[in-house]
Amino acid sequence: MKKAGLRGLLWMVFISELQAENESTEEKFIKEGETLNVNCPFSTEKYSYSQKAWQKLIDGRKPVTLALTKSTSGDPSQVREGRYFLEDIPSEAILHVQMTNLQVEDSGLYRCVIYYLSKEPDVLSPLFHLVVIKDPLSTAASDKNHTWKLQISTFPPTTTRAQGTLVDRPRTVTKLPPKSTADLSSPGFGVNITNVTDVTSYVFRVSVTSIIIIVLCGVLSKSLVFTVLLAVTKRSFGP
Secondary structure, three states: HHHHHHOOOOOOHHHHHHHHHHOEEEEEEEOOOOEEEEEEEEOOOHHHHOOOEEEEEOOOOOOEEEEEOOOOOOOOEEEEEEEEEEEHHHHHHEEEEEEOOOOHHEEEEEEEEEEEEOOOOOOEEEEEEEEEOOOOOHHHHHHHHEEEEEEEHHOOOOOOOOOOOOOOOOOOOOOOOOOOOOEEEEOOOEEEOOOHHHHHHHHHHHHHHHHHHHHHHHHHHHHHHHHHHHHHHHHOOOO
């Protein structure tokens, strides 16, 4: 705790010294994911042919150079390094700086400087205190997704098996009699016929019986006629 407090105190002193040197600090409040655009004015007489840089000041560490111009010709030049873009415009005495896709971790103190290899840089006024604000909607969505993932991870793995229940129901099967089977009955002759062969036999026997009856009737008829004629003849020629 004591170390953290001492460190914070030193950082505040460091910032105060920088602000005193540069007279002003400009604060920038920008939402996460948006873009920072700043302009750093400089003296054309002194720095038109100098390299310029965009740096971030980190507590207790040497400033970090994020982007550095290459040209020293005095002509306009541009450089892009990842999310950082610098445009040196000597004719307008402006160094334009752009930072894209800002994150909360980008919050901090930044500065434009005239860069030298062999000595400390000249700081261009003002300093920029960037505060990146997290989007409350994205935070809520992220927290919701995180909670949902935690809920899913706490559920034990389950195996789903498909189960089928077979219900045996009585089945009614109606069988049709074969086409070749006949069930005929003759009340007159007392004959039962159950198949085609019986039908044929029955028809044959009926036909023979009918012929015999007809023949017998004919014979009996002739005998009867002959008997009647004989009786009549006897009466006619009798005494």
